[in-house]
Amino acid sequence: MLKLIGSRLLQMLLIMAVVSLVIFAIFDSDKFKKQIAVAELGGFAVSALSDQDYQAWLDRKGLNVPFYDRYFKWVAGVARGDLGRSYEKSEPVSQLLAKRLINTGMLAFWVFALMVPLSLTLGIIAGMKEGSVRDRAVSFIAVLTTSLPEIATAIVLTVILALGLRWVPANSAMVNGWDWRQLILPVLTLVLYDFGYVARMTRASMAEVMTSQYIRTAVLKGLPYRRVILRHALRNALIAPFTIIVLQLNWILSGVVVVEVFFQYAGFGQLLLDAALFGDVYVIQAATLVAVFIAVLSQIISDIGYTLLNPRIRFS
Amino acid sequence: MTTTIEALSAPPSVPPVAAPPSVSLLKRLQQPRVSLALILLMWLPLTIYVMFGSYLGDPLKSIVLMPAVPATLLLYLVAVTSWRESTVAIVGVTLVFFWLIVAVTVPFLPLADPDKPIAPFAAPGIVKHGHFFLLGADFKGRDMLSRVLWGCQRVLVWGVTATLAAYVVGSFLGLVAGYLAGWWDQAISFIANVLLSFPVMVLFILILNYLGSSGFNIVIAVTFASAPAIMRLVRGLTLDTKSRDYIFAAQTRGEHPLRIMIYELLPNARGPIIVDACLRLGYTTVAITTLTFLGLGLQPPDPDWGLMIKESAKVAMLWRFAYMLLIPALSVSSLILGFNLMADGLREMSLRD
Numbered sequence: 001m002l003k004l005i006g007s008r009l010l011q012m013l014l015i016m017a018v019v020s021l022v023i024f025a026i027f028d029s030d031k032f033k034k035q036i037a038v039a040e041l042g043g044f045a046v047s048a049l050s051d052q053d054y055q056a057w058l059d060r061k062g063l064n065v066p067f068y069d070r071y072f073k074w075v076a077g078v079a080r081g082d083l084g085r086s087y088e089k090s091e092p093v094s095q096l097l098a099k100r101l102i103n104t105g106m107l108a109f110w111v112f113a114l115m116v117p118l119s120l121t122l123g124i125i126a127g128m129k130e131g132s133v134r135d136r137a138v139s140f141i142a143v144l145t146t147s148l149p150e151i152a153t154a155i156v157l158t159v160i161l162a163l164g165l166r167w168v169p170a171n172s173a174m175v176n177g178w179d180w181r182q183l184i185l186p187v188l189t190l191v192l193y194d195f196g197y198v199a200r201m202t203r204a205s206m207a208e209v210m211t212s213q214y215i216r217t218a219v220l221k222g223l224p225y226r227r228v229i230l231r232h233a234l235r236n237a238l239i240a241p242f243t244i245i246v247l248q249l250n251w252i253l254s255g256v257v258v259v260e261v262f263f264q265y266a267g268f269g270q271l272l273l274d275a276a277l278f279g280d281v282y283v284i285q286a287a288t289l290v291a292v293f294i295a296v297l298s299q300i301i302s303d304i305g306y307t308l309l310n311p312r313i314r315f316s
Numbered sequence: 317m318t319t320t321i322e323a324l325s326a327p328p329s330v331p332p333v334a335a336p337p338s339v340s341l342l343k344r345l346q347q348p349r350v351s352l353a354l355i356l357l358m359w360l361p362l363t364i365y366v367m368f369g370s371y372l373g374d375p376l377k378s379i380v381l382m383p384a385v386p387a388t389l390l391l392y393l394v395a396v397t398s399w400r401e402s403t404v405a406i407v408g409v410t411l412v413f414f415w416l417i418v419a420v421t422v423p424f425l426p427l428a429d430p431d432k433p434i435a436p437f438a439a440p441g442i443v444k445h446g447h448f449f450l451l452g453a454d455f456k457g458r459d460m461l462s463r464v465l466w467g468c469q470r471v472l473v474w475g476v477t478a479t480l481a482a483y484v485v486g487s488f489l490g491l492v493a494g495y496l497a498g499w500w501d502q503a504i505s506f507i508a509n510v511l512l513s514f515p516v517m518v519l520f521i522l523i524l525n526y527l528g529s530s531g532f533n534i535v536i537a538v539t540f541a542s543a544p545a546i547m548r549l550v551r552g553l554t555l556d557t558k559s560r561d562y563i564f565a566a567q568t569r570g571e572h573p574l575r576i577m578i579y580e581l582l583p584n585a586r587g588p589i590i591v592d593a594c595l596r597l598g599y600t601t602v603a604i605t606t607l608t609f610l611g612l613g614l615q616p617p618d619p620d621w622g623l624m625i626k627e628s629a630k631v632a633m634l635w636r637f638a639y640m641l642l643i644p645a646l647s648v649s650s651l652i653l654g655f656n657l658m659a660d661g662l663r664e665m666s667l668r669d
Contacts, residue, residue, distance in 0.1 A: 015510050026526045143660065147653040149602040151609055151625060152645035159642055163635040170633050254517035258606050262629065272518065273610060276525045284522070291518045299513070 001307070005300065012296040016289055021071055023285055028067040032279025033058065036087045039278070074285070084282030088275065093286045096271065101290065104260070104267035108252055110183065111190045116245055119195040123202025123241065128229065130207045138203065142196035150258045154189045161185065172263035186259045193255060198244055205240040209233050239309045246302040250295045345394050354394070357387035359476075362420055366473040367531070377423075384420040388413070401668075405661020411654025415468045415647075422465050430466040430619040433457035440639055452639050454624070455631045463619040464643050470620050471648070474531045475601045478538035482600075483593060486543035490550025491577040495558060501551075508544035516541050520603065524612040534613055538600050549592055553585035560584075587666050594659035598652045605648050621648045 037046045037057060049057070058064040077084060083093040126138035148156070162170035162185065172182040209215060210233060218228045257269030264270075268287065275283035344350060361384040369377055392413040399405040428434065428447060433456045435444040440452035440460075451460040493504040511519065519541050527533040557563065558581070566576045607613035608622025609629075616623055621644040628640035 011509070012513070015513050018510060019514075023522065026522065029526075143656060144653070147598070147656045148649045149605060149652060151606055151622075152649045155625065155641045155645040158633075159635075159638040163633065163638050250515055253515040257517045257521070258610070261610060269517075273521060276521045277611070279525075288514075288518055288522065291515050292513050295515055296513045 001304075005304065008296070008300045008303075012293070012300075015296070016292055019292060020074075020285055020289060021068075023288060024067045024071045024074070024281065027279050027281040027284065028070075029279075032281070033063050035279050036061070036063070039088060074282070083286045086275070086280055086283045088278045088280045088283070093282050096283065097268075097286050097290065100266065100268045100271045103265065104256055104269065107183065107186055107190070107256065107260075107265070107267060108249075110187045111194070111252060112245075112248075114187065115191045115195045115198065115248075118191070119198035120202055120238070120241060122195070123199040124206050124229075124234070124237065126199070127203040127206025127237065128210060128233075130210070135203070138199060142200045142203075144196075145192050146196035146200075148193070150189060150193045150255050151262060153192050154185070154259060154262045157185055157188055157192070161188075170263075172265040174266065182263075182265075186263045186265055189259050189263075190252060190255055194248055194251065198241060198248065201244045202237070202241040206233065206237040209237040212236075239306065242309060243302040243306045246298050246305065249298040253291055253294060345390060346398050351391070351394055354387045354391045358384045358391060358416070358420065362469070363473055363477065365423075366469050381420050381423055385417075385424075388417050388420050392417070399661060399665070402661035402665050404657050404664065408654045408657030408659075408661055411650050412658060415472060415651050415654070418465050419469045419472050422469065425465070427462040427465065428459040430458060430462040431617050432459075434459060437637065439636070451643055454628060454640050455637075458619075460640065460643055463624060464621070464647050466619040467621045467624060467644065468647065468651070470531070470614055470618065471601055471604055471622075471651070474534055474614070475597060475604055478535040478604070479542070479593065479597050479600045481535050482539045482542035482596070483546055483589075485539050486546025487550045487582065487589070489543065490547040491554055491581055493547065494551040494554025495573060495577050495581060504547065505551075508547050511540060511544045514541075516603070517606075520607055521610075521612065524607065529607075529612045529615060531614055534604055534607065537607075538603060541603070542596060542600070546592070546596070549588065550585060553588060554581050557581055557584050591659050591663045591666065594655050594662060598655035598659070601648065601652050601655065621645075 034046065037049075037054070041049070041057075046054070055064065062070070074084060081094075083097070085091070086093055086096055089096060122138045122142075126135040129135060145153070158170050161167050168184045169179070169182050170185070172186055174182055215228060215233055218232050219225070223232075253269075256267060257273055259265070260267045260269040261273060268290070271283065272287040272291070274280070275287060345354070361380050361382075364372070365377065365381050372380060392409070395409045395413070396406055399409060434447050435449070435453050436455055436457035438444045438449045438453040438457065440449060442449055442452075444453075447459070449459060449461070451464065453459055454463065489504050489508075493501040514522075520537050523537040523540055524533055527536060554577075563576065563580055566580050571580075604613055605622040605625070608620055609626045611626065613622055614620050616627075624644040625641060628637070628644075632638065632640040
C-alpha cells in the first residue's frame with residue numbers, strides 16, 4: 001500500500017516537472033513578451049521603442065535568456081518557497097494564489113456540502129426499487145441536469161432567480177465586500193451540473209446491491225426493510241460513489257473556470273484564465289501545478305479509499 | 317385489414333423480382349454501406365460549406381449544400397426505423413437531426429442575414445423596421461432566429477470533426493498500446509497519464525492560448541484532451557479481444573500487425589466505441605461552446621451559440637433581455653441532450669442484445 005502511494009506521488013512529481021518545463025517553453029514566445037511590455041510601459045511606448053531599446057528592456061526584466069535558464073531559476077526559487085511575481089498584477093504569486101484559492105475553496109466546499117447528501121439520497125431512493133416511478137423520475141432529472149452544460153445552467157438560474165424573481169444578485173464580483181448571497185448562484189450552478197452524475201452512479205451501485213443474495217436473505221429473514229437498507233445495503237452500495245465523489249474534485253476544478261468567469265467571481269479559475277490570456281507565466285505555472293496536484297491527489301485518494309472500503313481488492 | 321388479407325391471399329406464382337419496392341427501399345437504405353454513403357453525402361458538403369465556405373465562389377456556395385438535404389432526411393428516416401425499439405434513442409436522434417436538418421437547409425430558408433443589424437433590442441414577436449422578429453433581436457439589432465439557426469452549423473461541424481480527430485488518434489494509440497504491449501504500452505500510457513492529470517479546462521486554456529483561437533486549433537485541443545481517455549478505452553477493449561482465436565488465426569496467416577489491429581481488432585470493439593462517441597460528441601459540443609464563451613474558441617462575427625452568450629452576457633443582464641441569453645443556452649442544451657439520449661438508447665439496446 002505504502003509502496004503504491006509512494007510510486008503514485010513520485011509519478012506526480014515527474015508529471016509536474018514535465019508540465020512546468022513545457023509551460024515555460026510555450027509561454028516563451030515573442031507575443032507574450034510583447035504583451036508584458038505593453039502592460040508595463042503602455043502600448044504607445046512599446047511601439048515607439050526602437051528594437052535596441054526593447055532588447056535592453058527585455059534584458060533588464062530577465063526575459064532575454066533561454067527559457068530553460070528561466071526555468072531553473074524558477075525551480076530554485078520554488079525550492080526556497082518563492083513562486084515569483086505576477087507580471088500583470090505585480091503582486092507575489094503566492095499571495096495572489098492563496099487569496100484566490102480560498103475563494104474557490106469556499107465555493108467548492110458549499111458545492112460538496114450540498115451535492116453529496118443530495119445525490120446520495122436521490123441515488124439511494126432511486127436504486128432501492130429499480131424501475132419504480134421514483135427511480136424513473138430521479139433518472140430523468142439526472143440525465144436532464146447533466147445534459148445542460150454549466151454555462152446553460154448558469155444562464156437559466158440567473159434568468160429565473162436573479163433577473164426574474166430578484167431573489168439573489170446576478171453578479172458575484174463581491175465589489176462591496178464579502179456577501180454570502182452572491183455565492184448562491186455559482187454554488188447552485190455547480191451543484192445542478194454535478195449531482196446528476198453522482199446520483200446515477202449511486203443508483204446503479206444501489207440497484208446492483210439490491211439484487212444480491214444477502215439482501216434477499218435479509219428481507220426473507222423478516223428484518224424490517226428500513227434496517228435492511230440502512231445496515232446491509234448502504235455499506236456496499238456506497239463504495240463506488242465514494243470514489244466518484246472524490247474524482248468530482250477534478251470536474252469541479254474545470255467547471256469552476258466557466259462559472260467564475262460567468263458570475264465574475266474572483267477565484268482560482270478566473271485567475272488561471274486571465275493569466276493564460278496575458279501570458280503571465282509565473283501565475284500560470286503556479287495555478288497549473290495546483291490544478292494538477294489536486295487532480296492527481298484526488299485520484300490517489302479515490303484509489304486508496306476504494307481499497308480500504310472494499311476488502312475484496314488488494315494490491316499486491 | 318383488407319390489405320393484409322389480400323397480401324396473404326396473393327397468388328404464390330408472383331416472381332420474386334417484383335417485391336414491394338417501398339419496403340425494400342428502406343431495407344436497402346439500412347445496409348451499412350448505403351448508410352455510410354448517405355452520411356458522407358450529408359457530411360462532406362456541410363464540412364466544405366462551413367470550413368472552406370469563404371474560398372468557394374458565390375454560385376458554388378449556393379449549390380454545395382443541395383445534395384446534403386435529401387441525404388439528411390433519408391438518414392433520419394433510416395435512424396428512426398432501425399432504432400425503433402428504444403424510445404429514448406428516437407428522442408435523442410430527433411433532437412440531433414433537428415439541428416442537422418437546420419444546418420443543411422439554413423441557407424435555403426427565408427431568413428434575415430444573421431450579421432445584418434436591423435433593430436437593436438427588438439423584443440420577440442414584434443414587427444420593427446418592416447421585419448418580423450419571431451425571437452427578437454440582439455443588442456446590435458441582428459435577428460435572433462436567424463442567428464440561432466445559423467449558429468448550429470459551426471458547432472456541429474467543428475464538434476464532430478474534433479471528436480473524429482480525437483477518435484482516430486485515440487483508437488490508433490489504444491490499439492498500439494493494447495496489441496503491441498511492452499515498451500509501446502508503457503510510453504503511450506505515461507503520456508496519457510500526464511494529459512489525464514490535467515483538469516480538462518486547464519488543458520484547453522493552455523493549448524488554445526499557445527496555438528491561438530480558431531476552429532482548427534479547437535480540433536487539436538480537443539484531440540489532446542479526449543484522446544487519452546479514448547486510448548484507455550480502446551486499449552482495454554483490445555486487451556480483451558487480443559487472445560481470441562481469430563486473432564491467433566490472423567497472426568498465423570502472417571498478417572501485418574497494423575492490418576490485424578485495423579481489420580480484426582477495431583471492428584470487434586465498435587459497440588462500446590460508438591456509445592462512448594455519442595457521449596463524447598456531447599462533451600465536445602459543451603467544450604466548444606464554453607471555450608467560445610471564454611473567448612478562446614471560434615471568433616466573431618459569424619453567428620455561433622457560444623459567441624451569442626459571450627456577447628449578450630455583458631449587455632443583457634435584465635429580465636427584458638433575458639431571451640438573448642436563454643435562446644442560445646437552450647439550443648446548445650437541446651443538442652447535447654440529444655447526443656446523451658442517443659448514447660443512453662444505444663447502450664440500452666446493446667445491453668438487450
